[in-house]
Amino acid sequence: MSSKDDLTATRLRELPAVDRVLTLLGPLPGAAEAVRCELSQARAALLAGAEQAPSAERLAQAARSRLLAAGAAAYPPVVNASGVVLHTGLGRAPLAASAAAALAAADRYALVELDPADGQRRHREHAVVEQLQELTGAEAATVLNNNASALLLLLHAVADGRPVIVSRGELIEIGGGFRLPDLLRLSGCPLIEVGTTNRTYVADFAERLTWETGLVLAMHTSNYRVQGFTHAPELSELCELAHTSAVPLAFDTGSGLLLPPDPAWGLADEPDARTALAAGADLVCFSGDKLLGGPQAGVLLGRAELVARCRRHPLFRALRPDRLTLSALAATLELHRSAPSDVPVLAALARxxxxxRQAAMALSRALRVAVPGASFEVVDSEGSVGSGSAPARPLPSAAVRVVVEGLPAEQLATRLRNGDPSVFSRVWRGQVQFDVAALRPDDEARLVQALTAALA
Known part of the structure; x- marks a missing residue:
């Protein structure tokens, strides 16, 4: 036998036993077969000239990835260490435990549109309507599948092809190239722009109001701020003007605050539904999966006659949500009534x-103990609320900076994103950071697991 063959045989003997890899992998369905496949590939690579046998940790990670690819959830959970609390790419608001339980319970037949008292049909959103009325003081409410749907429906049902007056400074574009002027064109309503980008007055609206006007539309510029030499009319002023002319006013608050925010949340500039209705808005719409902290939904509430008109419109059936959305939304609204601090988004913002910083220090200690192959340092960081909420307000936060000798930050971040669990970190000035702003209570252990696997 040649020296080369001796070396290959030595490397083959260095391959870990199946049982050792299985111990690291855990009792997963199909684990043994996945490990054998990875070991078979490793033997083939060594016979082909590979210079080093993979470790048991690396083989366990590869086997786990194989199992995930074969039968994983289409949208697997991730650890959000990016510092962005409402991360659109990661699904926006994480659901509360009670909302997740409500989703699980909704896998069976459910009382959606039938009244058990008499067996007759009723509105499918009946439960959440009562909650929204109590929380916001609205006369009536309904729910659509997202906020763009709510806005599109009210334009069709209320403006009904007639001119809609909007401040030029509020002609927003949101993610994905969605632009308000395009939505107005889709509804068939002529757009009447008033004012300028930075300064608009009530008088600008008054000059364009006519007997033909279908709607005055106010938009919260939730994903940007114009600062400096600016002016915008108070909502109450616009409502008074619109009502004097018998024209309804709709206000898209965007981010989904139901009530005036707790000062600890740092959201003083964000409008809330209760205050907007009290100021005279006839209709208010907003997202369910942002600051409300629920599933994707569009909430529409306000005057009973106008909400009823929206529900009667043919578009309503195309835009209504299913029982899963309504179940999770009802559970989230119940928390807003009884225990708002249990809504994960609000809990994260209240810290x-x-x-x-204390959370970052605890995470750093746990990582140092479990992952000796890296160095860690707690640093100040700047997170954000995200998803177009409070764009001008940075979120003072802290992060754990991770440095692995010989491993570039981008490569480490890629390994973390593609690991199990998947971790989305921040790469800042050539270094990986785990920002704690959006971490959930169980994420510390998952970060330790993910980094250990990434360095195996």
């Missing part, structure tokens, strides 16, 4: 900068 002080000091509490975030």
């Amino acid at each position: 002080s900068a000091g509490e975030r």
Whole structure:
């Protein structure tokens, strides 16, 4: 036998036993077969000239990835260490435990549109309507599948092809190239722009109001701020003007605050539905999966006659949500009534900068103990609320900076994103950071697991 063959045989003997890899992998369905496949590939690679046998940890990670590819969830959970609390790419608001339980319970037949008292049909959103009325003081409410749907429906049902007046400074574009002027064109309503980008007055609206006007539309510029030499009319002023002319006013608040925000959340500039209705808005619409902290949905509430008109419109059936959305939304609204601090988004925003730093220090200690192959340092960071909420307000946070000798940050971040669990970190100035702003209570252990696997 040649020296080369001796070397290959030595490397083959270095391959870990199946049982050792299985111990690291855990009792997963199909685990043994996945490990054998990975070992077979490793033997083939060594026979072909590979210079090093993979470790048991690396083989366990490869087997786990194989199992995930074969039968994983289409949308697997991730650890959000990016510092963005409402990360659109990661599904926006994480659901509360009670909302997740409501989703699980909705896998069976459910009382959606039937009243058990008499067996007759009723509105499918009946339960959440009562909750929304109580929380916001609205006369009536309904739910659509997202906020763009709510806005599209009210334009069709209320403006009904007649001119809609909007401030030029509120002609927003949101993610994916969605633009308000395009939506107005889709509804068939002529757009009447008033004012300028930075300064608009009530008088600008008054000059364009006529007997033909179908709607005055106010939009919260949730994903940008114009600062400096600016002016915008108060909502109450616009409502008074619109009502004097018998024209309804709709206000898209965007981010989904139901009530005036707690000062600890740092959302003083974000409008809320209750205050908007009290100021005189006839209709208010907003997203369910942002600051409300629920599933994707569009909430539409306000005057009973106008909400009823929207529900009667043929578009309503095309835009209504299913029982899963309504179940999760009802559970989330119940938390807003009884325990708002249990809504994960609000809990994350309520943490002080000091509490975030303490969390980062605890995470750093756990990583140092479990992952000796890297160095860790707690640093100040700047997170954000995300998804177009509070764009001008940075979120004072803290992060754990991770440095692995010989492993570039981008390569480490890629491994983390593609691991199990998947971790979305921040790469800042050539270094990986785990920002704690959006971390859930169980994420510390998952980060330790993910980084250990990434460095195996």
